[in-house]
Amino acid sequence: MDLWDIYKTLLNYFGKQNWWPGDSKLEICIGAILVQNTNWKNVEKAIENFKKLNLLPTDEKNYLKFAQKIYNLRNEKLKEIIKPCGFYNSKVKTIKNFLKFLIENKGFEELNKLSDKELRNKLISIKGIGNETADAIMLYVFNRASFVISNYTIRILKRHGIELKNYVEYKNFIEIKIPKDIEVYKEFHALLVEVGKNFCKKLNPICEKCPINFYL
DNA sequence: TACCAGGTCCTCG
DNA sequence: CGAGGACATGGT
Incomplete structure (x- = not known):
């Protein structure tokens, strides 16, 4: 073969x-978490919910402010937004874990200074992000050959x-x-x-x- | 009606 | 380690 x-x-x-469809790196990351063991159609519904509430940007500008806005949502509210994707109890936590990581590390530009191995290890250590989601973010967000x-x-x-x-x-x-x-x-x-x-x-x-x- | 979807974590051996 | 179960909605 x-x-x-x-x-x-x-x-x-x-x-x-x-691939990956989406208006911003932030959207790709959230989509990668939401699509875990579910249909992409369900993720589209959730992304629409975010956008209707102006919680996701239409380009790369000010993405950290959007990240902070989502992070500040109450869990019950975030749950409601992502409900169509299923597993919302765990996915709410994963999204917040990821956003906290992104904000604390001062965004994609700073994280992009890390080596492939360092970056992947950091991603995979976020609770709720496993091998596949980490690789999807590596490849489609950071343009690393993973x-x-x-x-x-x-x-x-x-x-x-x-x-x-x-x-x-x-x-x-x-x-x-x-x-x-x-x-x-x-x-x-x-x-x-x-x-x-x-x-x-x-x-x-x-x-x-x-x-x-x-x-x- | 069941089964499946662009997984991950936890618990047991 | 690795196998097996839990997590949950929406489409066919």
Whole structure:
């Protein structure tokens, strides 16, 4: 199985995905937390709720003020805003943990001075942010070459006979097989999500129509 | 109706 | 460690 061939095949099939959707880095971070084990459609509802209340910026300007505004919300209010995403009790805490971290570290610009390893370690030490969310923020917010492994990716690899021990092993497996290129990382992760949603479904995979069934 | 979704944490062995 | 359960709403 050649992962690079798979990447090119998927890019050709689905087209460029241009992830991560959102008007600002702050929005991407919050979206990455909210989407944990839920549907992106649910996240869109929550993001709309934030924007209606003027709690998220439409560009990168003054994002720390917006971060502070969200942080200052009472938990019950924040819960109400993110309710459509499910798991709101834990996600409220995760969002606040992250915002506290962002504000205390004086924003993305300061954090961006850290090395890849330092930054990832800091992100992952925030309660509620695990491997995948940390990598999503690394890649789509800080533009670091840190490949994001979703459950879709693991399922797809397993169905192609790749059975590894844990998240980091899957991450390393992919990273050593494709060019260390930010845009490739961004697109490939998004494309694998499309494969998962459209073909590599949990219960009834549609392998006959899958663009990468050639590599099975 | 059940099951699934762009996970993470906690508890037990 | 690693397996297994809890967390919760919305769509099919």
